[in-house]
Amino acid sequence: MFSKLAALFILLITGSNYAQKIKVACVGNSVTFGYNIENRETLSYPAQLQTLLGNQYKVGNFGHSGATMLKNGHKPYWNQKAFKNSIAFQPNIVIIHLGLNDQGNNNWPEHKEAFIDDYLELISVYKNLPTKPDVFICRMTPTFSGHHWFEEGMRENFKDVQNKIETIAELAQVELIDLHEPLYRFPEYFPDQLHPTKEGALVIANKVYSAITKNFGGLKVSKLYGENMVFQRHEPIRVSGIANPNDKITVNLNGSKRVSSPGNDGKWQVVFPAMEAGGPYKFEINSKMSKDIDLDSVYIGEVWLASGQSNMDFKVKEMQGVETVLRDSINPNVFVFSMDPKILGSQQFSDEALTLCTSNNYFKYSGWTSNKIIAIKEFSAIAYAFASNLQKALKVPVGILCNAVGGSPTQAWISREQMEQTHETISLLNDTWFNPMVDDWVFKRKAENFGNRELSVRHPYDPTFLFDSGILPILNYNFKGVIWYQGESNTENSELHSRLFKMLVKDWRVHFKKSQLPFYFSQLSSINRPYWGRFRDSQRKLLDLEYTGMAVTLDVGHPTDVHPKRKWIVGERLAKVALAKTYHKNLNFSGPLFDYTNVVNNKLEIHFTYSNGLSTRGGGPVKDIQIAGSDKIFVEAKTQIVNDLLYVWSEDISQPRYVKYGYTSFTEGNLTNITGLPASTFSNE
Incomplete structure (x- = not known):
């Protein structure tokens, strides 16, 4: 594949007056055609791809709405004028995105066994053209759960089609472009649950552009990488990122070196063996083609994630006894990192603020620090108390990241993959205004922020939003466990919360690829609000979940303040749970x-x-x-x-x-x- 493309590039670079444009045929259905996109001639994905590729390319849109890959489907692509035109175009590159219409119950149950053979035949037709084009096939763009056929078989059919497409790529030895990610994290780009807006089409165009040009923007790593970062000890250390496929990545850590070559999708990873705690160490990521990343001080120790809502976000500067903590308890071996929302509060969001309500733009990242008083003051009081007590007991560096968001309900932290598995949570996903399963306070806050405007953005409290924006970006960072303080925004329905909490714990364990990920949570404290006693008891029953633990806080609440200030005690209690259950220290960690x-x-x-x-x-x-x-x-x-x-x-x-x-x-x-x-x-x- 690379040799043919390289030859074309060389021909263009030589400046020959007779150089031919590289022809790109975009083959597909209504998503390729640009259905429902105003000015689709300039804003469909093939049109936006043309803009990205420039004048050296000629991009043809050969999409046909409703087309199936299956020859026996209700509208086979094979029979359409678009197919014949794509052949006549004599392309040098073919991008195939088909399958969305095959997933329907009018096609898939009866004809699915022919899908692989039909797809392989289509690939062969293009490969055997006189131009011998490079063929790329695509994992399908999402079909969201609001589609009226989703729970009538389409959910399962969609997964089956995707799996077969991946098999086809291997059998045909063609490159696979993943159009499902990151679009699956942007449901606002799919107003009818199936067809992308111009913004979604641009995401597709960018993915296809990178696949064709092998330009992924050079070396990129997690925003969590930086000075004073902490890697988890006693477990393999995985370092990963993105780079252009013809790059060579060399990673040096603590005297060890690993080398990786990015794949066709730009992803690379190296794995170091488990190491003992220590540091500071030099950490270098060297690229043959991009600017290197050189860090002077990284550590190996224990790394935890602190998450939830406002009581976890509650700052050190606001807690009772802050003067004593800042005088006596600043721990140079505790390294803190904050992910803070860029927009939150009771005000109506401005148009500018609404641009921050996207899964790739909601959080700002602080970087790691250990002894800057200003940073410690602004950090989570519970998370800092937890990490400090952990460090004193374990005598190793401790890193703690906090991404708690005030007011957030549990469902905002669960992935779409998980939420789309039950009818109840699908209802939550697709009815975010005044749904009786949502606490009154949550949708009232949404109404305050959005007003009466008809908006195409999600609210930070909407289901899956905080998973997409706050958990997905950190999944490749290895955390020992999670501490969690949340529930205030789910107290009106404790039974639903219990189901959501179990779903969340399972979901995070799947996504972090740790089936035994410790998940230690704070029980709600005391306040004169309805349902809190019943809710606390429902939280107690959640201890039936494996590898969980609970810090009881009913004695450090406040009759009227939902943010009681005795936070050091809560963090200390959570640390006792972790020390006993994760680190097997012989200590008392629970009341009766x-x-x-x-x-x-x-x-x-x-x-x-x-x-x-x-x-x-x-x-x-x-x-x-x-x-x-x-x-x-x-x-x-x-x-x-x-x-x-x-x-x-x-x-x-x-x-x-x-x-x-x-x-x-x-x-x-x-x-x-x-x-x-x-x-x-x-x-x-």
Whole structure:
């Protein structure tokens, strides 16, 4: 492939007056044609590709709306005038994007077995033209879940078609262009769920341009790479990026060297063996064709991700005891990195601000730092407390990245791949205004930001937006685990939140390629708002998920402030969970957790895990505890602690069955154990 293209380039570069233009035939369906794009003659993807390639090329648009690859499909491309014209064009390069219309139930179930053979035959037809063109085939642009056939088989059919296209590329030994990414992260470019706008067409044009010219913009690496970065110890160290395919990349780290050649898609990666903690080390990425990347100080240690909403984003400068922390607890071996939203708040977003509501432009990246007071003040208080306590215990460099976004609901952090798997979450995806599954506060904030304008952008709180903008860009960075503080924007429906939370944890483990990724979360604290007691109990039940842990914070809440200021305690508790469960340190990390109840005469006997030294803060009876009979009418209960068991009863209930503790939204629950850590809200309802 490269030799033929190279010959054409040489002919053009020599300046021959008789040099022929390189002909590019864009073969496809309505996406290639430019359906629904105003001024498609100048703004369809082939037209925009022509602009990118310049006058040395002649690009032909041979798209036909509704065309199928299948010969037995409802509108075979083979039978269309566009196909005949593409042959007559005698192209030097052919770009094939077909399959979207084959996925329909009127085509795929009956004829899918012929798809590979039909596609291979089409490739062969073009390859055997007198011009012997280079043929590229494309992974299809997305079909989004708002399409009326999506849940009627199209979702599964689409995946099947994509898989077959990848097989075809291998069988035919042709280059594959991925048009699914990054367009899958821009649903706003697909107003009818299938056809891209001019902006989406430009994305396609850029992808095809890079495939043809092998120009990917030179050496590019993650925005997380920089001075004072931390690599995860004791695990293979993967360094990756983008470069032009004819480049040679050499990476030097801690005295070791690895070399990589970018693939046809521009991607490259080198892998170093697992290393012990240490640093600072020099880190160099050398390119044969681009400017090198030379870093003087990188470290190897422990790396964690801190995420969620405003209580995780809550700054060091705002927490209780900040003066003491800044005086005594700045840790030069803790390296912090912030991803902060460029636009957030209750104001109506300006037109300029709305341009930031895209998955590739929403966050600003701070870079890594360890001892700059200004940066520490602006960093997450909980994340810094967590990392500092971790570092003191482990005695290694600790890197912590925070990308929390105030007010964000759980569904904003889940990928589209995962959200499109259930009818419930598909409903969330495609009805983001006043959906009864969305907390009132969330859509009211969206209304404040967007006003009455009809907009084609997504809101930061919309499902998948923060995954696309805040998680996808960091997936190639290796994190040991995640700490999470979120839920305030999902309290109105705790059952839905539980399903979404489980979905999120599974989703991140799949995308980070770590099936046992530790995920430690903070239970919501106390405040006088509806549902918070019930919600805290639902969070407790999420501990059934493997490799999770929870820091109870009901004792450090505030009756009216949703942002209580005793954040160092929360970070410290999360660190204890991580030290015990991930690093296997022998320490107490949990208050009492409800296990089960027995009925003993007219009392309930309540058993806990982590019950050693079961007691109450300050002595006295257990507060905020109630029992009920089978009628579930709860009354205040009397209590007694004997041998780390809690006995609960009421003279008004002769046959007790149910118990609730800490269910008041702002609770004064005082149950604890030998650690002094609080018991979680619980119920056996």
